[in-house]
Amino acid sequence: MQAPGAPGIDPTWTSSDKDLVGCSLGSGRLWFTTGFGILNEVYSPRVDLPQIRDLGFIVADGQGFWVEVKRLESYRITLPRPGVPALEIIHAHPRFELRLRIAPDPQREVLLIEVSLQGDAGLRPYALLAPHLGGTGHDNVAEVGWHRGRRMLWAEQGPFGLALAAVDSSQCDAWGTASAGYVGASDGWQDFDRHGRLTWEFDSAGPGNVALIGALPRLATLALGFAASRESAATLAIASLCQPFDAVWAAHVGAWQQWHQQVQAPQGLPPALADQLATSAMVLRVHQDKTFVGALVASLSVPWGNTNDSLGGYHLVWPRDLVESAGALLALGAEPEAREILRYLAATQLAEGNWSQNQWLGGKAYWQGCQLDETAFPVLLAAALAERDALDGIEVAAMIQRALGFIARIGPSSEQDRWEEDAGINAFTLATCISALVCGAAWLDEPAREWALRIADDWNSRVEEWTAAQDTALARAHGVAGYYVRVAPPLDTEGMRHLERVLPIKNKLRDPGLPAEEQVATDFLHLVRMGLRDPGDPLVLDTLKLVDALLRVETPAGPAWHRYVGDGYGERDDGSAFDGTGRGRAWPLLGGERGHYELAAGRDPLPYLQAMASMVGRGGLIPEQVWDEPTAPRPWLALGRPTGSAMPLVWAHAEFVKLAASRALGRPFDRPDAVWRRYGGRRPAPAEALWSPRAPIAQMRAGQRLWLCLPRPARVHQGIDGWQAASELDATENGLGLYVVALPTSGLAAGTRIDFTFLWLDDGTWEGVDHHVTVR
Structure with missing residues (x-):
């Protein structure tokens, strides 16, 4: 019988507030995330393709009592050891304890969940599944059916299928009453909400926003399989259930423990930070794809996903984030993985020499902007590998020549800064491009080699001319002589800059109309990190003073910084989700960047590592943003704690790893040797x-x-x-x-x-x- 209520309410993803992310280290092409004590987005067969919204559980007695466990918010998670993504989740209630163990099949696109319910004898668990096949909640078709004598909850959409199979402790088919429905109208949750028990038994629902529900015994194992059809997914799920869950768990845990033994982790950290380092290393490893080797997405999450059905989310490749992550892999001794990233970048370079702002794994552009730093970063990765004699025969000269040619022709002004916003000249972008020109020159023939260095010297000598403001009202108000601005508008035809021009602030509910000279950011610190300016440079120190006055936030976890004055990317003032407008919150990764500056200035960056490690979620994941106000308008927001933005942000984990490595090394790990030799922190005076x-x-x-x-x-x-x-x-x-x-x-x-x-x-x-x- 077809369920009523088509097509269901508008679909959304789940919250990006993740507890854990994970995958197997075998050939199985599946990645999973958890949050609020349940499974949520699962990606397969690529790391950029989410296939479900979530798989949660209801515990009920059939007499009117029922609880959806994710709403209890009374759960704890444990891992076999830090950095091993096999987790046990225990939901506690006065009447029951629901224990879940989650592990992926190493060889198949299947995720296994062991379900164990203890407590009042009349209670039983119900699995509640929301398919989002093909990366969307629209046009899914769900059905309660049979596959070769076994009952299945399954769904299809286009070329994708899933199947949820279940067995009891005797390896017999475990499904009891089951139903398909439209979300918000005839799904299982609505049935419990209206009747206190599962009364509907609809055979099918769809196309639309659909969900599936099925009753389970108190001890069961679920297998969630994915393939090109529901029947194929069912075959994988059944095959996976033909092995003891404990054997899959042990193999998964053992593989990750062996991987960690191969990681060359930076030494000298307190135990808590060493554990966080293991978690960050795991996050970097999990976000790598297995089909497009070398591709790594920015996050297995959709920021504020419970408010939208965005196709993109953060499960896309940003060249900047990818190279930042490659640097962290190098810091962990994972040179082969960093090489694969370079090969992937070489394969996705555009004909003009640049890279897409962001892209799907196969290289198809998603957003259409151009950021010059994203053209420079792949050159820096090639140089970093070459410094370690680790290119292993990769031919990079043609890639580098095209990239440097693009930078030389288009720079120094970029269509967007690193935050994907305003056009103009930005200190971070300049530092990255200058460094790439210096590092990449070694692969060029004359006259290109001489010209790459000539342009680098010229731009480096003009950084202050282009991006520094002096004797402004802002400078006088804070007792500084001058400072680097966030973005200087592009130069006019006579080479004049116009810092008095209003620079629009993206995503701001009400753009305050600030001129460029009243906007500052943390981006200038990259000049020091790359070796272009001395940490004691008076302009650097003055800008630091201004940044701390305007952008620094003190939290119980430690200091954090906003990206720039007037940032609009974050929760709104009432704590509601960012919806295209909002107010930017504090970013933990900027604490890592500040720690790199402190190290360059001769101070121990340990407090900044500790602050980053104190801003994590339940499972040690570092968020994109943390709440920045002493009072919280929503119960899930707290000063210094994760917001609804992306969690984890892989770039933030990479920054943590690199800061740990930099501390052990005594200098910024990713400072290019060629740049330091050429400039040594001093501004050049070219002839x-x-x-x-x-x-x-x-x-x-x-x-x-x-x-x-x-x-x-x-x-x-x-x-x-x-x-x-x-x-x-x-x-x-x-x-x-x-x-x-x-x-x-x-x-x-x-x-x-x-x-x-x-x-x-x-x-x-x-x-x-x-x-x-x-x-x-």
Whole structure:
């Protein structure tokens, strides 16, 4: 009989407040998450493809008493040891104790759950499953059926199927009364809510937002299988149940314990932090895919997922997060896994030389933005492997040349900063790109090699010119001379910056309309971490003072920082979920970045490791954000504790690992050797000045050589002081996709004005604009 109530209420994912994430280390392509004491999103056959919303339990006596255990919020979880994702969950109630043990089948796309109920004799458990096959709660079809003599709860949607099988302690089919329904109308939860017991026995529901429910004996084992059809999934589930649960559990635990023995964990940590390090290492390992080897998603979660049915969530690949994670894997001695990440990046590089803002595992772009740091990071990964003589024959020269060419042509202004928001010039992006140009130059032939270093030196010498504000009202109010701004708007055609321009704040319910010079961020710390500026630089110290005044939050767990002034990405003021607008909360990973600065400044970063480790959830997962107010408008929010944003955030775990490694090393682990050798924390004074349409200059120092860097083949018409001594010069390609020419500026006195314009040789048209640079 078909259930009524089609198509059900609008579907959502579950909360991103995870207790644990896990997978097997075998060939089984399945990843699981838990939260609120039950199983929630399960991903298969790829780590970017969630297939269920959740699988929870109701305990009832059939006489009117019933409890959905996830709403009890009275449970504890235990692991065999830190960093081993095999968990036991015990839900406690005055009338019963429900014990769940969860472990994946190492060889199959099947998750096993052992269910044990103790307490009042009349009670029994009911499994409640919400399929979201194909990554959506729409158009699923659910059915209570039979497969080769065994009863099944199963579902299909498109090319995906799942089956939930159950056996009792005698290995007999365990399902009792069962039903399919539409969520919010005729599902099993609604039946209990209305009748206090399971009275409906609908055979099928769908297409729509559907759910399945089935009664179980007090001791049972469930097998949740996934495949290309429900019948195939059932075959996998039944096969998995043909082995003792304890054997699967022991094999899973043993494999993870062996993996941890191979990890080269940084030493010298207190026991609690060593445990957290094991958890962070596990999180990094779990988020790696098995089909697209080297791909690693940002999080097995959908931020504020219980309010939306987002297709993307955080189960996508961000090149920045991927390389940050690769660095942590290197810190753990996992060079083979870091190499696979580099191979994956080489395979997904775009024709222009950049990478997508984020993408599905196969390389298809999700969002369409461009962030220059995400083009630079893969070059830094190649350099980090090369520093350790660990490239193992990977040919990276072509990848690096394309990437550096893109940076040289598009920079220094980026379409988006690292927080995926405003266009302009940002200190973090600059530091990453400059470092990539220096590191990547070693793989280039001349003249590209010389030009990569020339551009790096030029940009490094102009960081303050582009991104620092001095003698502003904000500076005077906080007693500082100057500071780095969050994002400087792109330069105008004469090379002038306009920090007085209003820089929009994304996701803010009411954008305060702050000019760029009133917005600061923590991003400047990357200048120190990469070795471009000294930690004692006066401008660095002044910005640090301003950041601590405006962005630092003191919590019972320790200090944390907001991303930038006016951030709008986080819960709203009343604690309700971010819905496209909100107020940014504090990010634990920024504490790790601050710890790296403190280490560079000669201080022990241990307090920052301790703070990060104190902001975790029940299972040691580090969240994207923590609540930042002393009072909490919602019962699940507390100062310094996880919010409804992503948990875990793999980048945050990577930052924890790298800070631990940096502390053991005595310097930032991911500071490139080539950058440190070239700059050593000092701002360069290059003998050449570069002008380009994307980075024009109005002045150059006397004695410098002036180079023009153009995006197209061109003939330059140039002269001095009103076109005197005019001549024409042809620009030549420099190996990075720019067309360059040096103007005859040797011996020009201060006050001389250099004039130039271009004839574009590819179409024979004049640019029609006169440009000028003055010698000072």
